Amino acid sequence: MHPFADSTLTLLTSGYAWAPGLRRRHGDGPAVPARLMGRPALLLHGPAAVDFFYDERHVLRHGALPGPVLDTLFGRGAVHTLDGETHRVRKELFTTRLMTPDGVDDLGRLAREHWLRTVDGLRGRRAVLFDEMAVALAAAVCEWSGVPVADGAAVRRLAEDCVAMVDGFATPGPRHWKARRARSRQEAALARAVADVRRGAVALSSGDRPTVLEAVAAHRDADGTPLDLHTAAVELLNVLRPIVAITWFTTFAAHALHHFPAVREELRADHGRYARAFAHEVRRCYPFVPFVGGLAARDLRFDGQDVSEGTLVLLDVPGHHRDPGLWPEPNRFDPRRFLGREPGPGELIAQGGGNARTGHRCPGEDITVHLLATLAATLPGLGLDLPDQDLGIPVGRIPTRPRSGVIVRVPSRSRPEEPAA
């Protein structure tokens, strides 16, 4: 293909294969020119690219995300789209509340409790792990964040809506329209919840810290004004939705444990350090975020290439994790590569690079790793059986997952070694 032919259709049809294909055609270099959505683009790869991309003097976010992605995945006015001081002040809303060890532990405990309760409710039946885990995570995050939900049906609806918003962001057609409807419904419900808090219609939390709902309701932006109700709902969803989306990683975890029995045995034996290493390896090996993107802040040069202001700059995420120059035996699933150590900021970029407090790196990374490790550690002891099914992970679908969602048969009784609820 001509380097400057528009790749949008190819991206839509080849999914995760698009970036590696483009890089291969250009000699696997660290900067490959392309055209996407009618504008010039540059696909960056490698550690130097991570540093370059996460320098705000190089890449800005305002105007970078296409409307269809905002209307499904992130929401209009989301923190993802802000730069400079405005971004930093909005980001504090997330970092002060989401990145505290106590908050992360509380959520991990709740997620484990809800998941084990879900499994108990499924005894003697078959279920789709992806779907059930999403509901358990939705129940946990509502309890943790103070977001009111009327009943179990409302929790299930929230779980389905959060999944739909992620599932439909990169695809035209029915999945996309479902995602838009899901976002509209949840934004309306959460805006009502924020309004209720502001007019004192709900009791404030009794704990020593405000809940996430209260923190969003009280937040003031860099200009000193509170968030309007729509933006408040958008940012609340930017906590709820990605926590439910951890179901993608836990489903990949179940997939890995099925395919690598030795890993399953190691995880059964060590729920602590090994589980955390396992969580990192799942994030490294399984495809979720295809790339992150922004716009060149001014005329720049990277790796000998001119990058003109306004160019769409994309950072390759899955390719980074499979680069043989960065990872010994990159295609081997081996949690031990992370045993007893945390990956460096530019090493594992499944949730972005750079600094979470000052840049755009995901503020929910600790939550993700902790919940993934905690939930994955329950799996080997649950006695789940996987009947014949299609566990293939289609590369052309963004976001992808095992086609079956991982169907499990839950034993009628718990096994003696099963972790206590």
Ligand code: HEM
């Ligand atoms: C499910 C697993 C998750 C994945 C794969 C993921 C991935 C990412 C990525 C790639 C970014 C963007 C980095 C960039 O633009 O440079 C991001 C940003 C963000 N994530 Fe996550 N994330 C996950 C979980 C979470 C969780 C659990 C939360 C909150 C509880 C969260 C909240 C956010 C927010 C608010 C941002 C915007 C940060 C900013 O623009 O400054 N994410 N995430």
